[in-house]
Amino acid sequence: MKVGILGCGQLSRMLALAGWPMGFRFSFLADPDEPVRCVEGLGPVVRQDGLMTARDVYVAMGSPDVITVERESVCVPLLRQLKTFCPVYPDPEIVWAIQNRHREKTLVADLGIPLSPWEVFREHEPVQEAIARIGGFPVVIKSTEDGYDGHNQWVIDNSEQLEAFEKERETLLQKPASKGIHEWIVEKKIVFDREISVIGARTSNGNIVMYTSGENHHNKGILVHSVIPAPDLSELLHNKARDYISRLLQETGYVGVLAVECFVAGNELLVNELAPRVHNSGHWTMDGAATSQFENHLRAIASLPLGSTAHQGGVVGMYNLLGQKHSDDSRVPDQFIAQGTYLHWYNKISRPGRKLGHLNILAENEEELGGSFESLKSQWT
Template sequence: MMQVCVLGNGQLGRMLRQAGEPLGVTVWPVGLDADPQAVPWQHSVITAEIERWPETPLTRELANHAAFVNRDVFPVIADRLTQKQLFDKLQLPTAPWQLLASRQEWPAVFALAGELAIVKRRVGGYDGRGQWRLRPGETDNLPVECYGECIVEKGIKFSGEVSLVGARAKDGTKVFYPLTHNLHQDGILRASVAFPSASAEQQDQAESMLSAVMDELGYIGVMAMECFVTPAGLLINELAPRVHNSGHWTQNGASISQFELHLRAILDLPLPRPVVSAPSVMINLIGTPRSWEWLKLPLVHLHWYEKEVRPGRKVGHLNLSDADKGHLSASLEALLTLLPEEYASGIAWAQLQLQ
C-alpha cells in the first residue's frame, strides 16, 4: 500500500488526501504537535503543506527520515533572503532588493527603490501579513524588530500578476499548467482565471525560470511561482514549494489536478502533462459562511475547508469551468447575487479577463 504523510493538516493536506483516494493512495495530513507513535510515518513518503515548522517530537523524527521529499529545500525557499539569493545566483529577473539591516540604510534603499519600498519579513507572513508599503517619511511605521529580519524591494509598476504551477519528477521530467492570471486585494488572492493556452512568450519565460529553480534544487513535486507582468517581461515575486492557492482551479479545470500531480511526482508515478481544454475561474471564499444556494448554478463546484469562519480567513473556494466564456461570465454574474458585496470587484475582474 502506498502511503503519504503530509506535514500540516490544513486545507492543502485535506485536498491532497482527497486526490489520493481515487489512486488508492492513503494520505495522512498530520498536525505538527501529533504524537509520533500515532503517525505511520516510518513506512510513508513524507511531504509538507507548509514551508517552515517549529521543532516538535514529530518534526524531530521526520527530520531524519530518508523519505522526506524536499526536506532540505524547504529552508531555502521559506526564507525570503535565501530565496532571493537563489534567483540572483540563477540570474533570474526580480525586483531590485536588499536585506534591510538597519535604519541607516533607508537613504540608499530609496535611492534604489524610488518612491515606494516593499518590506517583507524574511520568514512567515502571508496573505498580506508581515509586509509594509513605505514611502520616504513613513519609515518610522516599521517596527524596530524588523531590521535584520526583513528584505526590502523596489515597488514595481506591473500590469498584472500571473503564476505558474508545475511539477518535477525524480528523473528530472517537468510538466506545467498554463499560466494563471491572479487578482490580489490587500495581499490576499481573491480570484484566478486560467485559459487552455497562455501567451507563448510569457509561458516560455515562466517555464524556463521555474525549470531552472527546480533543477538547481533537485526539487520533486509541485512548485508554484508568482510573477509580475511588466513591459520588460515577467519578474519573479515569490516561490511556494508546494501545491498553491492559484492552482486550485485545476481540480475542475484540468485532466489532472495539482494535488494528484504532486502525489504522482513524489511517489514516482507517471507524470504526463495535464490537459486543459476550457477556461476556468476560481473565487476564494474569505470569511464567508457556506451557502448551498451557490450549488444552484450548474457550473459552480464548491470546495469547503471545514474551518471556523472568521474575517480574512480562507474557508473555501468556488471553481467554474466551461468552454464557452459567455456561459462562464453569466454564471459569475449570477453568483454575484449570492455573495457579499466585497466579491463584486473580484468577479468583475474575472469577467474582464474572459472578454
Template sequence: MIPPGETIGILGGGQLGRMLAMAAAQLGYRCHIFAPEQDAIAAEVSAAYTCAPWDDVEAMARFAADCAVITYEFENVPVTPLLALGEVALHPHPRALETAQDRLNEKQFIVGLGGTPAPFAPVDTPADLENAIGTIGTPGILKTRREGYDGKGQWRIMSAADVDALDLPPQPLIYEGFVNFQAEFSVILCRAMGGDVRFYDSARNVHEGGILARSTVPAGDPIAAQVSTARELAAAVAEALDYVGVLTLEFFATEAGPVFNEMAPRVHNSGHWTIEGAITSQFENHVRAICGLPLGDPGLAAATVEMRNLIGEKADEWAKILADPANHLHLYGKGAASPGRKMGHVTRLTLA
C-alpha cells in the same frame, strides 16, 4: 514505486493537506497528518493524525515510522525537526524549504539562476531601511524575511515619511521596490523522480488585500507572451533543487518581461482550478510524483476555467453558489467565517 495501500505522511493540516489527502485516497493511499493545531482540517479526511509541536522529536519519529513517504503542505515547516524522520523519503527535499523560507535567500537564489526579481535589500536596522529606501526608492514593501502570507507581515511604504510611523519587529526584514506590472500570473510544474517535468497552463491571478481572489485560465495577453521565459526559470529552479513534486513560482508580467515574485515548494492556491479544470489535478500529480508513479496529463479539460476563493463568506452565500449547476464548490471544513479567512473556493468551467 510506492504501491497503493501504503501511507503518505503530510506535514501540515490545512486545506492544501486536505486536498492532497483526498487525491491520495483516490489513488488508493492512506494519509497520516502531522500538525500542531488541534483542529487540523486535513485530519478529517485522513486515516491518522498526530497532533504535536514541530519540535517534538519523539512524536515526529513515531509519525515517520508509519509512513512510506512524507511531503508537506506549506513552506513554514521548521527544517531542523525533520531530522527525526530518519530514512523515510521526504519530497520535496528540505533544501527547497530552506530556500523558500527566507525571502532574501530565495531572491538571491533566483538571481543566481538568471531570474529577475523586484529590486530588494536586506533590512536589519532602521539605518538599513533608510539606506534601502535611498537606493531603491519608494513606493516599496517592507516584509519579514520569514513567514508571513496573505498580506501578513508586510508594510507598504509610499514615501520616506511613512517610516516614522513604523514600529519595526525585532526580526530580519527585506525591502522590495514596487513593480509596475500589467498582470500577475503563476507557473505551476510537477517534476517526477526521474526528472520528467509537466507544466500547467498559467493562470492570471487577481489579489485583493494581499489575498488571492481569483485565477483564470487561459491567462490572455500579456501573460501568454511571457510564460515561456517564466517556465525556463521555473524548470531551472526545479533542476537546481533536484525537486520532486509540485512547485509554484509567482510572477509579475511587465513591459520588460516576467519579474519573479516568490516561490512555493508545494501545491498552490492558484492551482486549485486544476481539480476540475485539468485532466490531472495538481494534487493528484503531486501524489504521483512523490510515490514514483508516472505523471498525469496537466492539460486543460475545458475552454476556460475560473477559480474564485471564498474569503470570509458564510453559509448563505454557499447556497447561492450551488444554485448554479455549472459551479463546483469546495468547502474546507473550517469553523466560523471571519474577514480574510479562506473558507473554500468555487470553480466554473466553460466547455466551449
C-alpha cells in the same frame, strides 16, 4: 503508499482526497494549536508536542513511505531528521530556502531569473541606504519570515510612511526573540500590469510537467480569483514563465509541485515568490485540467509517472470563498453549484477572511466567466 503530511489545512485535505482513489493512505502532523477539521476522517492526526523526537513523530504517523508538507512554515530541523527515516519531498533544504525571503530571492537570482531590485536589512540597520541603492521610493518592505497573505508587509511611498514603519519596527524588535521579526527585505515597488502564476511538478528522475499560467486577482494580499489561461498573455511571457519554472525545478533537483508567482511589467516577467507546495492559484486544476496539482504532487513524491496537465477547452476560473463578517456558521454554500461550477469545501469554522472553500468554473470565454465572478461577488457577501 502511506503518505505523511506536515499540516492539517485545506491543502492537506485536497491532497488526501486526490490520493484516496489511488489507494494511498494518509497521516497528518498538527501543530499544538492547529485546527484539524479540514482533514477530519481522512487519516490519523498526530498532535506534535515539544517532547517528541523525530523518531516518535515518524512512528506516531504510522511510519509513512514518504513525507511531504502543505506549507513552507514548518520546522525544518524536524524535516531534516525525518529524512533519515523516509524520503521527504520537497527536500528540507529547498523548504528552508523558500521559507525566508532573503534566501528565496538569492536562490532565484543565482539562477539568473529576474526579480524586482531588492536589498536586505537586519534589526537596527538603516533602511534609507538600502532604499537608495534600489532607486528610491516607492518600495515594499517585507519581513523575511512569517509573511503570508499580505501579513508583515509595508508599502512605503514616501518619508512619512517610512517613519511610521521605523516606529513599528522598534516595537517588533522589542518582542521576545522567538516572536519578533529581525530581518526585512526592501524591494522596488513594481508598477506591474498583473500577477500571473505558473505551477509545475518534477519527479526524482527529472520528469517535468507544467500547467497553463493563470492570472491572479488579490484583495488585501489574499487571492480572490484566478483566470486560466491568463487572458491575452503573449507567447513570449508564457514561454518565460515556463522557462522559469522548469529551471527552478531542474536546477534545485526539486521533487513535487512548485508554484511561482510572477509580476508582468510590459515584456518583463519578474518572480515575486515561490511556494514549495501545491498552491491556491492551482486549485483550478481539480476540474479544469486532466490531472490536478494534488494528484501530480502525489505522483511526483511517490515516484510515479506524472499525469497530463492539459487544460479543458475554454476558460477556467477559480473563486475563493472567504469567510464573511456576519456569517457565524459553516453552512456549505451548495447553492453555488451550477452546470459548469464545481464546489470544493474545506469543512472549516467560518471567520472573516478565512479561506473556507473555492469554486471552479468552466466557461466558454472570459466574458461568461466574468459574469459568473460578478454574480458570485454579489451573492457571497
